[in-house]
Amino acid sequence: MEKLLAEFQDATKAGLQVIAGALERFSAGVAEEIRNARPRSIAADPDDENLSLDVALFDSAPIVAVPKHAKFAPLDDIGHRFLATAEGIFVEVRRPWLHVIQLLTKLPENAPRPPYGYIMPKIELAFGRLGVAIPFVQGFAEEARSALPNEHAAWIVWDADTRSLEYVPLRISNATPGAIAFERPALAPHQSLAIDLHSHGHGDAFFSSTDDADDAGEVKIAGVLGGLGDGNKPSVVFRLCVLGMTIPLKVPVQAIFKPAELA
Known part of the structure; x- marks a missing residue:
């Protein structure tokens, strides 16, 4: 009798667990239907096709x-x-x-x-402040000098798994003293573009109309380095791009280039 009672209790417990699981899934489904059926604030005829x-x-x-x-x-x-x-x-x-x-x-x-x-x-x-990326930008400046007189480009991406920034070299398809083209790298799902860098070689750092067109619709920090040749005065400009809106960011040129190079 005790064995039969134990088997009955086990079967009852298992059945209740199945029922509880089904009720939980049903409740979640109802909640999802309610969310999907929630009206939007759109001034339109509800019967409009x-x-x-x-x-x-x-x-x-x-x-x-x-x-x-x-x-x-x-x-x-x-x-x-x-x-x-x-x-x-x-x-x-x-x-x-x-x-x-x-x-x-x-x-x-x-x-x-x-x-x-x-x-x-x-x-x-997420990385606190833009200064965290300065060592990467300094390394990019050295690469950009090596690419003179042509422009150069690189990305700094955010890794959500390690919660840190990573430097990503780009495959340059064409570079001249006045323009650059590169292949956009395929990032892993846990990576996202945070800082887009390019240089202007011997020229001053500024955002051109081409840069404005390239940055439109993106969410990223864009940075340009200029005046990289010997005897030139280095210059930098940074901005936050937000879906077409741009917000200037202050980055001292001394933070990237040694003061002696500014003389």
């Missing part, structure tokens, strides 16, 4: 209201969204190495104010 296209666009880059009373919850997933605030519209971007919130457009002083909260702009790097 093209609405699904707008829904897809909205989901790829949604706009959300910043709470006035509750605590703001930052974007967790890789991607971007727009933030509606009492001050104006901000963009929030998340990459494995970056979290940035920046004002896109400010409401006129006497404009109607949405009943939303305020948000502070921020630029947060």
